[in-house]
Amino acid sequence: MTDKQPMFSVQQALDFLLAAAQPITDQDTIATLAANGRVLAATQVSQLNVPPMDNTQMDGYAVRAADCASGAARLKVTQRIPAGHIGQPLQPGTAARIFTGAMIPAGADAVVMQEMCELEKAADGDIVAVNHAPESGDWIRRAGEDIKAGGVILPSGTRLRGQELGLAASVGLATLPVVRKLRIAVFFTGDELAMPGEPLKAGAIYNSNRFTLRGQLENLGCDITDYGIVPDTLAATRDTLRKAAAQHDLIITSGGVSVGEEDHIKPAVEAEGRLNMWQIAVKPGKPLAFGEVDRADKEGTAFFLGLPGNPVSSFVTFLLFVRPFILRLQGVSAVAPRAYPMRADFNWPKADKRNEFLRVKINADGGLDLFANQSSAVLTSTVWGDGLIDNPPGRTIAPGDAVRFIPFNELLY
Numbered sequence: 001m002t003d004k005q006p007m008f009s010v011q012q013a014l015d016f017l018l019a020a021a022q023p024i025t026d027q028d029t030i031a032t033l034a035a036n037g038r039v040l041a042a043t044q045v046s047q048l049n050v051p052p053m054d055n056t057q058m059d060g061y062a063v064r065a066a067d068c069a070s071g072a073a074r075l076k077v078t079q080r081i082p083a084g085h086i087g088q089p090l091q092p093g094t095a096a097r098i099f100t101g102a103m104i105p106a107g108a109d110a111v112v113m114q115e116m117c118e119l120e121k122a123a124d125g126d127i128v129a130v131n132h133a134p135e136s137g138d139w140i141r142r143a144g145e146d147i148k149a150g151g152v153i154l155p156s157g158t159r160l161r162g163q164e165l166g167l168a169a170s171v172g173l174a175t176l177p178v179v180r181k182l183r184i185a186v187f188f189t190g191d192e193l194a195m196p197g198e199p200l201k202a203g204a205i206y207n208s209n210r211f212t213l214r215g216q217l218e219n220l221g222c223d224i225t226d227y228g229i230v231p232d233t234l235a236a237t238r239d240t241l242r243k244a245a246a247q248h249d250l251i252i253t254s255g256g257v258s259v260g261e262e263d264h265i266k267p268a269v270e271a272e273g274r275l276n277m278w279q280i281a282v283k284p285g286k287p288l289a290f291g292e293v294d295r296a297d298k299e300g301t302a303f304f305l306g307l308p309g310n311p312v313s314s315f316v317t318f319l320l321f322v323r324p325f326i327l328r329l330q331g332v333s334a335v336a337p338r339a340y341p342m343r344a345d346f347n348w349p350k351a352d353k354r355n356e357f358l359r360v361k362i363n364a365d366g367g368l369d370l371f372a373n374q375s376s377a378v379l380t381s382t383v384w385g386d387g388l389i390d391n392p393p394g395r396t397i398a399p400g401d402a403v404r405f406i407p408f409n410e411l412l413y
Helices: 010-020 162-170 206-221 234-247 265-272 311-329 378-385
Strands: 029-030 060-063 073-083 094-098 110-113 117-120 127-130 152-154 173-179 183-187 224-229 248-252 272-276 287-296 301-307 340-344 355-360 367-371 387-391 402-407
Touching: 010 272, 010 287, 010 311, 060 073, 060 127, 094 127, 152 162, 183 206, 183 234, 206 224, 206 248, 206 272, 206 311, 224 234, 234 248, 234 265, 234 287, 234 301, 248 311, 265 272, 265 287, 265 301, 272 301, 311 355, 311 378, 355 378
Parallel strands: 073 094, 183 224, 183 248, 248 301, 340 367
Antiparallel strands: 029 173, 060 094, 060 110, 073 127, 117 127, 272 287, 287 301, 340 402, 355 367, 355 387, 387 402
């Protein structure tokens, strides 16, 4: 790839990445309790109805609706049915005291909530005065109302959250087949980088990208091998790429992807594999690289993604490109974040030729405020903000304009 090749647009770059991402097929079977954040490897079908039987939605009395048609019935209470217990068939002219979730006894066709009843104690048994004329089916959850036996409950490629795990548990699934964890190697280039806890020498900066990137990868459930800060030489960069390619699906680097004399990522990847995409018409994050690194001791390659070194550029390009690429490798089909039209409460008079992603915050009036400093080095904006405005190339923004807002909670998990 030559340096003069035209820059990809954001959509072209994303389409290119997703077309290259072949989902991994290896899978594990794990306990449903341990499957939070994993990706389902096979569609799950329920073997039973949920609920498995007709049951009551609330505490009250199970009755025959015909016995209460007058709206002022008096019925003998012949049984008490807590949840988890099976009652006896309900005889005409009687009622059953019943509690939320309990199975409706045969013969009953309605439940009257306890607030509409008055219980009278008597020597020969309790009597309930039902001050309501119920209709057949009142306050009854029918068997299979939520899930029908034989129905799909979770399709393959679903990212499992608490609610999906609860749904799986509701049909008795103790284990789930999940895509094995993606194996990702990361390393960071730049002789100026230091780790927190080390003395900060003149001209040095702390390596914030290491912490940001690892946090983002952990949110996606990846197995991470961290090679740390690699010396700023072509030989060291090539050596680390070779080691990382041997055991990993994807290599991610931060820094060194520009074309300066001390930027070694591009020539190193070209020497150890190939670079398929480099430079995107996006701000921040223009120097994003994508390619493959050959495995020296076996067939195949490891994917490579090189992020810019500036912290906001690295953060934003991860959200826009790396996250959807990883999700597609995991077998997730719907990888695009949802965007919402919102009102800009600021002025952005300078149009750029690139697709800009501006850090903004939702204000008390329901509009969006702009972080004052949109520099790619100001990491404060990513903590202050609630999300990004996707601003197309060549567009200015005036107060009151509708803009395309992508909240961070659509991008970080």
